[in-house]
Amino acid sequence: MRIKCGWRWCFVVSCLIVACTEKKKDFVPDEVVQMDVVGGSIGEVLDTVVYLPLELSESAALSRVHKLWADDSLYFLADFNYSKIAVYAHDGKLKYVLDKRGHGQGEYLEIRNFTVDGDRLYTIDNFQHQIHIYEKNTGTYVESKPADVIASDIAAFGKDGFLLAAIPNGQAWAVEQPKNLVFQTDGDFKVKDAYFPYEEAYCEPLSRYSYFSATDSSVIFGSFRFDGLMEIMKSGKQAAHSVLMDLKHPIPEGLRAKTESYDGSSPYEFVAQTPVACRQYWFVEVTKDKKSECYVYDRHAGKLYGNDGQAMDRMAFIVGSDGTHFIGYVPDKAYYEELVKFGLYKADSLTEERLEQGGSALVLYRMK
Numbered sequence: 001m002r003i004k005c006g007w008r009w010c011f012v013v014s015c016l017i018v019a020c021t022e023k024k025k026d027f028v029p030d031e032v033v034q035m036d037v038v039g040g041s042i043g044e045v046l047d048t049v050v051y052l053p054l055e056l057s058e059s060a061a062l063s064r065v066h067k068l069w070a071d072d073s074l075y076f077l078a079d080f081n082y083s084k085i086a087v088y089a090h091d092g093k094l095k096y097v098l099d100k101r102g103h104g105q106g107e108y109l110e111i112r113n114f115t116v117d118g119d120r121l122y123t124i125d126n127f128q129h130q131i132h133i134y135e136k137n138t139g140t141y142v143e144s145k146p147a148d149v150i151a152s153d154i155a156a157f158g159k160d161g162f163l164l165a166a167i168p169n170g171q172a173w174a175v176e177q178p179k180n181l182v183f184q185t186d187g188d189f190k191v192k193d194a195y196f197p198y199e200e201a202y203c204e205p206l207s208r209y210s211y212f213s214a215t216d217s218s219v220i221f222g223s224f225r226f227d228g229l230m231e232i233m234k235s236g237k238q239a240a241h242s243v244l245m246d247l248k249h250p251i252p253e254g255l256r257a258k259t260e261s262y263d264g265s266s267p268y269e270f271v272a273q274t275p276v277a278c279r280q281y282w283f284v285e286v287t288k289d290k291k292s293e294c295y296v297y298d299r300h301a302g303k304l305y306g307n308d309g310q311a312m313d314r315m316a317f318i319v320g321s322d323g324t325h326f327i328g329y330v331p332d333k334a335y336y337e338e339l340v341k342f343g344l345y346k347a348d349s350l351t352e353e354r355l356e357q358g359g360s361a362l363v364l365y366r367m368k
Contacts, residue, residue: 053350055088074090080112126147169207220232247269272292283318
């Protein structure tokens with residue numbers, strides 16, 4: 001499949017992107033993952049599990065980590081409730097905290113989402129209709145650029161370009177903008193192309209923390225519109241690969257816009273977050289029976305792995321990847337102890353001491 005440039009293009013898989021009230025159309029994905037066929041335990045593809053205690057700092061206190069971005073030297077932990085990003089070195093030392101709410105230069109009214117590209121950190125501020133840009137190593141403000149659309153997520157894409165996800169949640173946009181779920185922009189955030197068109201009434205009943213997950217060669221896009229993902233390659237050809245996560249009890253097409261389909265009052269299953277990529281693996285979180293079930297899919301082997309309730313190799317609450325590890329976040333001691341009861345690896349004494357002191361830690365799952 002190819003992406004056709006321009007406003008009037010259409011994906012082969014555009015049948016996925018329809019109005020909330022539209023009837024289901026035939027959809028033939030490039031790949032299907034049978035989510036009820038588990039071929040082994042996640043422990044079979046885990047190499048090591050290492051805890052990284054994070055430096056204690058009141059300024060870096062987070063309500064939770066909604067998204068983590070990692071590069072070759074830094075971890076960026078974002079709390080969208082507090083509109084704050086805490087940045088740590090790979091040894092767990094705090095580098096700086098981006099916490100600049102206000103109306104002045106370099107300040108923002110929100111951090112809806114963020115990404116890192118090159119030596120720059122980019123944050124979305126929909127209240128001011130701007131993308132704010134900072135030096136990634138210091139958090140020093142560089143400049144702000146107006147955004148053409150209200151965006152839910154951002155990902156670097158190709159040379160000097162970006163993808164913006166624009167997902168209407170609960171109701172249609174309050175302001176007029178093109179009816180597409182994904183936009184491709186240039187380095188000044190001017191829209192070049194628009195993907196996944198939808199009709200006027202389209203909306204999603206819930207919001208995700210992130211709609212993009214990135215690898216060196218591609219950007220993964222997912223939303224509540226369908227259980228699966230679109231992998232968009234960063235190459236000049238911009239090929240796209242569609243994947244359906246085939247669940248045993250999926251939400252019927254006509255009920256995907258209903259909040260009650262997701263609140264546990266129905267027997268339906270759904271992919272809860274955009275899958276996170278790490279090498280040939282995808283981490284997939286599925287909600288079923290009011291519980292979160294976590295899986296790892298090995299694309300090379302075509303095999304799905306699940307958490308074994310009897311083993312000490314459970315993976316949970318993955319918030320990002322550095323390309324070698326899936327990365328989880330432990331906010332405090334009580335949370336850690338509860339997870340250990342359900343099979344999370346126990347931490348080393350240094351990490352447990354940091355948690356006892358009121359600190360937090362990352363969990364790095366190195367894959368085979």
